[in-house]
Amino acid sequence: MDPYRTLLGEVYSALRNMQNEETYNEVREAIETGDFDRAWQLLIPLAEAGDAEAQYRLACLSYEGANITDEVAYGWMEKAAKQNHPDALFRWASYCRPGESALIIKAAELGSTAAQHALGVSYATGDDGFPKDEKEAVKWYSMAAKAGDDDAQYNLGTMILYGEGTPKDKVQAKHWLEESARQGNEAAKRLLAELCRNEDKPRRG
Secondary structure (H helix, E strand, O other), rough: OHHHHHHHHHHHHHHHHHHHHHHHHHHHHHHHHOHHHHHHHHHHHHOOOOOOOHHHHHHHHHHOOOOOOOHHHHHHHHHHHOOHHHHHHHHHHHOOOOOOOOHHHHHHHHHHHHHHHHHHHHHOOOOOOOOOHHHHHHHHHHHHOOOOHHHHHHHHHHHHHHHHOOOHHHHHHHHHHHHHHHOOOOOOOOHHHHHHHHHHHHOOO
16 A cells, blocks of 8 residues: 555545534534524535535434424435434434334444433333343443433432442442533432532431
């Protein structure tokens, strides 16, 4: 393999990524101001060129309030999902292929925080066709929590606090509850406040 051609390819790839990032920043600004037509115009060339992230973001415009039909949104979501875009795969599987747990697991393994959190919930409760398995719930909650999902941080902290699927560890439990509370999670704030009140209570003997 020609090292010069390899290096040149890497440079071109980096330039494309920089250009795409600038476009995504413009898309974000357009969405924040409600200019969905502008967001569409920015994304459509990239999506039609096969960019999975652009395809996913086009599909997500429907959730932001853009006037896009479900058929169009699902079409772009499917295109991104078939390129193994983690979040697109999770959403597509959830809405268009309900019951296909293997797709949810694949999305989680690819790095979808939403899929990881959803698996944590499903294993913790035994819902959505998954067996109840608290150890698996802790495993998936941990992944989502480390990625910054505040609900997963709360759920993980709660499971560690009560020793569900993992040994009890109050220090570690408080760590995750505090991480969740920092992001504004009200349930985490309430549980931390309750823990503090119980610690402040005078002990007998």
